[in-house]
Amino acid sequence: xxxxxxxxxxxxxxxxxxxxxxxxxxxxxxxxxxxxxxxxxxxxxxxxxxxxxxxxxxxxxxxxxxxxxxxxxxxxxxxxxxxxxxxxxxxxxxxxxxxxxxxxxxxxxxx
Numbered sequence: 001x002x003x004x005x006x007x008x009x010x011x012x013x014x015x016x017x018x019x020x021x022x023x024x025x026x027x028x029x030x031x032x033x034x035x036x037x038x039x040x041x042x043x044x045x046x047x048x049x050x051x052x053x054x055x056x057x058x059x060x061x062x063x064x065x066x067x068x069x070x071x072x073x074x075x076x077x078x079x080x081x082x083x084x085x086x087x088x089x090x091x092x093x094x095x096x097x098x099x100x101x102x103x104x105x106x107x108x109x110x111x
Contacts, residue, residue: 003031004039012045013065022047062093 008029015025025047026036040047046065066074078088096105103109 003029004035009039009043009045010067012040012047013067016047016049019049 012025015028020028022036023033026033029036037047039045048063074088075085078085081088083091096102
C-alpha cells in the first residue's frame with residue numbers, strides 16, 4: 001500500500017509553503033526522496049518554494065501554486081471578464097496590498 005495517497009499528496013504544497021525541503025518531506029512521510037519526486041511530478045505538485053520574489057525595476061514576480069479547483073475557478077473568472085490569469089492575479093494582489101485588505105480577504109479580525 002502506498003504511503004503517498006491522494007490525501008497525503010494534497011498536503012504536500014502546504015509543507016513546501018512552510019519551507020520544508022523535499023528531503024525533509026520524504027522523511028516525514030516515510031518514503032524515498034526519489035519516490036516523492038516521481039509522484040509529485042505525476043500529480044503536477046511542485047516541490048519548489050511557493051513564493052519566490054525576483055526581479056528589479058517595475059515590480060517583483062511572485063510565483064505561487066493553487067489547488068486544481070481554485071485554479072480552474074480562477075481561469076474561468078479571468079476568461080469571463082476578458083483578462084489573462086496573470087492580469088487578474090496582479091489586479092487582485094495590488095488592491096489587497098494597496099487597500100490593506102489582507103484580514104478582510106482572509107476572513108480574520110484586524111490585529
